[in-house]
Amino acid sequence: MVNRVMETNKFKIQAKDIHAYYGTHHVIKGIDMDIKPNSVTAFIGPSGCGKSTFLRLINRMNDYIEGFTKTGDILLDDKNIYASNVQVEQLRKEVGMVFQKPNPFPKSIFENVTYGLKIQGITNKSDLEETAERSLRQAALWEEVKDDLKKSALALSGGQQQRLCIARTLAVEPSVILMDEPASALDPISTAKIEELIFELKEKYTIIIVTHNMQQASRVSDRTAFFYMGELIEYGKTKQIFLNPKKEKTENYISGRFG
Amino acid sequence: MNPIEVEIEKINDAVLEMIELVKAQLSRSRDSFMNSDEELAHQIIHTETRVNSLELTIDKYCENTIARFSPVATDLRFVVSMLKINSDLERIGDYAESIADYVLNINHKLEKTLMDNVRTDEMFNLAIEMLELIADAYATDNSKKMKKLFAKDKVLNQINKEKSQVIAEYVLANPSTIHDCLYLHSTIKKLERVGDHAKNIAENYIFYSDAKVLKHKK
Numbered sequence: 001m002v003n004r005v006m007e008t009n010k011f012k013i014q015a016k017d018i019h020a021y022y023g024t025h026h027v028i029k030g031i032d033m034d035i036k037p038n039s040v041t042a043f044i045g046p047s048g049c050g051k052s053t054f055l056r057l058i059n060r061m062n063d064y065i066e067g068f069t070k071t072g073d074i075l076l077d078d079k080n081i082y083a084s085n086v087q088v089e090q091l092r093k094e095v096g097m098v099f100q101k102p103n104p105f106p107k108s109i110f111e112n113v114t115y116g117l118k119i120q121g122i123t124n125k126s127d128l129e130e131t132a133e134r135s136l137r138q139a140a141l142w143e144e145v146k147d148d149l150k151k152s153a154l155a156l157s158g159g160q161q162q163r164l165c166i167a168r169t170l171a172v173e174p175s176v177i178l179m180d181e182p183a184s185a186l187d188p189i190s191t192a193k194i195e196e197l198i199f200e201l202k203e204k205y206t207i208i209i210v211t212h213n214m215q216q217a218s219r220v221s222d223r224t225a226f227f228y229m230g231e232l233i234e235y236g237k238t239k240q241i242f243l244n245p246k247k248e249k250t251e252n253y254i255s256g257r258f259g
Numbered sequence: 260m261n262p263i264e265v266e267i268e269k270i271n272d273a274v275l276e277m278i279e280l281v282k283a284q285l286s287r288s289r290d291s292f293m294n295s296d297e298e299l300a301h302q303i304i305h306t307e308t309r310v311n312s313l314e315l316t317i318d319k320y321c322e323n324t325i326a327r328f329s330p331v332a333t334d335l336r337f338v339v340s341m342l343k344i345n346s347d348l349e350r351i352g353d354y355a356e357s358i359a360d361y362v363l364n365i366n367h368k369l370e371k372t373l374m375d376n377v378r379t380d381e382m383f384n385l386a387i388e389m390l391e392l393i394a395d396a397y398a399t400d401n402s403k404k405m406k407k408l409f410a411k412d413k414v415l416n417q418i419n420k421e422k423s424q425v426i427a428e429y430v431l432a433n434p435s436t437i438h439d440c441l442y443l444h445s446t447i448k449k450l451e452r453v454g455d456h457a458k459n460i461a462e463n464y465i466f467y468s469d470a471k472v473l474k475h476k477k
Binding site: 214215218242243244245250251254255256257 | 334
């Protein structure tokens, strides 16, 4: 019994034989993947390889895309997130997402961070303030905005806006954070801040990041998954992938010799 | 060719040149030492500056590749290995020069019996054979050949281990040869170190080629 409990706690996310289609276009071809809690996993691969589609499967972001279908299961804490009793809103509270371009709401910084709580019906001012400060601190933005929480989020720099979006994600206390190229629109200093943040956040969260920046993948992640044409070509410890990849395709891709 | 491949090729060619150069230096140090050829000793000392300058060139190429291309996978292992191999080769070059210095200091041919007792010629030949193996394995990209030199290093170590006893006995019997004996003792020690560096080179090459770490493993 003890063994079984340990076994079931081993992985935060498990994907089992995932196939996905846009209409008849087969975009994910039988992917199995286990992701440990409190880890950073990087998804790499050329455009159109299926990595973003796969990422979006983890919080059911593809559900409303016309013609999208999938087979196979994704388990979060051993529970199938595609089971009929799962509420998508509840799932997305558990699995937060940060996008390529910062997408703050055209509201104040404070309203942005507390938005998720408000739609959950939390109105107590001190609760909201407490959460706002905690989330902004976690997102390493607090010191820069604490005196100006009423300022429009759109007045922040790109890097600050992205950290605000991370704070907004953290405010609803997810356990998994999906990041789809979170630093690709940012300058190197803001990128460094986001990467440092990812490193700190993995203490509490399980993070998956899609990136086209090989050095970013090698810097921030514990494990790296290389996707190519809908298949998971190689998945292993980041150090191993970047020092000694087992598959020639991986080697060619990460060393810039593809095609 | 993609830009990083151009850089890798430059490093590869320069390391190949370094191997040939150091191998030639060691081989000439044998000829110079065995025949007390002072002219050759001067040539070795003169050529040492080329070894040093080539070492700097290889370092520069490697640093450039790291700075500009952030190599990964095989490229990364190649650059890291070549940096280390470069430094081992340079040390072997230093030993060849030291031996040439001894030739000038000794200033005459050593007793044949003394040299034979210590297995001097064999020691030189083994060290040179190790470098020949490196040159061949490197040029043909063959890590299996590289592994052959581990056995030679063991023989070098054995000869080195026995040398002190053999030399001590010789000095007791021929006290006036004490200076010659000290130089010979140091020469054998240098050649034993050549073997250690050659072994490092093989290990680092295998790390690059097979991604295996052999260092400090028995």
